[in-house]
Amino acid sequence: MSRTFMRFFGGKPKALTFSYDDGVTQDLRLMEIFNAHGMKGTFNINSASLGKVYNDLQHILTAEQIASEYKKGGHEVACHGLTHDFLEKLTDDRALYEIFTDRCNLEKITGSIVRGMAYPWGTYNADSIKMAKAAGIAYSRTTVSTGNFGLPSDWLQWHPTCHHNDARIMEFADSFNNDSPDQLPYDRNPWLFYVWGHSYEFDAAGNWGHIEAFCDKAAGKEDVWYATNIEIHDYIEAYRALSFSCDGELVHNPSGIDIWLERDRRTFCVPAGKTISLS
Ligand SMILES: [Zn+2]
Numbered sequence: 001m002s003r004t005f006m007r008f009f010g011g012k013p014k015a016l017t018f019s020y021d022d023g024v025t026q027d028l029r030l031m032e033i034f035n036a037h038g039m040k041g042t043f044n045i046n047s048a049s050l051g052k053v054y055n056d057l058q059h060i061l062t063a064e065q066i067a068s069e070y071k072k073g074g075h076e077v078a079c080h081g082l083t084h085d086f087l088e089k090l091t092d093d094r095a096l097y098e099i100f101t102d103r104c105n106l107e108k109i110t111g112s113i114v115r116g117m118a119y120p121w122g123t124y125n126a127d128s129i130k131m132a133k134a135a136g137i138a139y140s141r142t143t144v145s146t147g148n149f150g151l152p153s154d155w156l157q158w159h160p161t162c163h164h165n166d167a168r169i170m171e172f173a174d175s176f177n178n179d180s181p182d183q184l185p186y187d188r189n190p191w192l193f194y195v196w197g198h199s200y201e202f203d204a205a206g207n208w209g210h211i212e213a214f215c216d217k218a219a220g221k222e223d224v225w226y227a228t229n230i231e232i233h234d235y236i237e238a239y240r241a242l243s244f245s246c247d248g249e250l251v252h253n254p255s256g257i258d259i260w261l262e263r264d265r266r267t268f269c270v271p272a273g274k275t276i277s278l279s
Contacts, residue, residue, distance in 0.1 A: 004248070004278075005181070005188045006239045007260035008225040008232075011267040013181050013188075014149070015225040016218055017232055019044065019141050019160065019196040021080055021118055025059045026199035028069060033212055035073040037219035042229040043070055044080035044118035044141075047105035057200040063109050071110070076228035078116030079103050079137065086121055087128040095128055100135040116230050117141070118196070129156045139233045141196065149176065149191035155233060160194040164211055165201065173217045180223060188262060192232065193218070235259070242270065249279045 008015045018034065018041030020027060027043055034041055051062040061069070070077050081087060082102040087095045099117065106114045115138040119128065122143030132140050139155035145162045149172075152158040162169055172193065181188045195214075202208045218224070227235075238255035245251075253259050253270040260269050263278055270276050 002248070002264050003188075004244075004251075005262045006190055006236070007262050007267055008190055009227070009235060009258075009260070010225060011260040011262075011269065012190075012223050012225045013262075014176065014191045014193070014221075014223055015227055015232055016176075016193045017041065017195075017227055017229055019078075019118055019194070019229055021196070021198050022046065022058065022084070022200070023049065023061050023066065023080075024057070024198065024200045025061055026057075026203055027061065028065075029208070030199040030202070030211065031069065031073050031075060033208075033215055034075070037215040039215060039219060039226045040074055040076075040228045040231070042076040042078050042116055042118075042141075044078045044116075045102070045106055046080050046082060046084045046120070047102050047109070048083045057203055066106070067109050067111070071112075074228070076116060076230050077106055077110050077112070078114060078118065078229065079106060079135075080118050081120040084120040086123055087119060087131065088123055088125040092127055092131055095131040096134055099132055099137060103135055103137070115139075116233070119143075124157075132156055139229065141229070143196070147172075149193055151189065151192055151236065158194075158229075160196045161192075162195060164195050164197040164214065165205070165207075169195070169214060170217065173214060176224075177217065177221065182223075182262075182265075250275055250277055 021044045023045040049060045052060045079102040081098045103114050117137045117140040139158050141158045144159040146159045176193050238257050239259050243252045252275040256272050258271050
């Protein structure tokens, strides 16, 4: 039987996403860059910090700014712990409180359902994962670079490709641009390029030109889906929920979003709620 491979929204074989932490005022400048390039990201916020000034570089956005600014470019607001405490050092009830209260606050501020997270400090243990699940978190990002374009195998340990300061990032961008899973003979699973960081780091390093150059290089590609973390999560989960007939010829999409797949180098769209034939 022919193998079937997921394709991202619109039948695209690749996706690019960003994740930026702490809700600092430099996010506004970063979003302008993303918006100008048609890119989308996820911004992870500590809701107990809103409006605070920690030092010259870290001024945290206010609740009003969180409510209005991120939605302009279709970006996602996600949790980062109420107070940016180390979840793995807390008792379960305190860790749950940190995550769940942050989620509740961000939902009230944004008027949307918040299901994403990045672990504060990037640290966690098995109990942190359990508490994230208990708080209704669908995925949580770590700070472990994979150096590849693989899809996450565990949503609550979603390892990014690299930090924006990774010395290899432009090399990764070249190979992401020039190669494609469509060209491969066997494993044609789609590729995901996932970049993370803190936007105040661009001020600290004086390297806003670096992220602009990266976005210039990675923008406007017809075979790339530019999406937030939760859009990618929800799309992949909807793909995984497809059901196939015994002979693999019929496929049903029970979800509310259109899903694309590739078989024998043909791309099919399985519309939301529909059954189609792949023969
Ligand atoms: Zn942080």
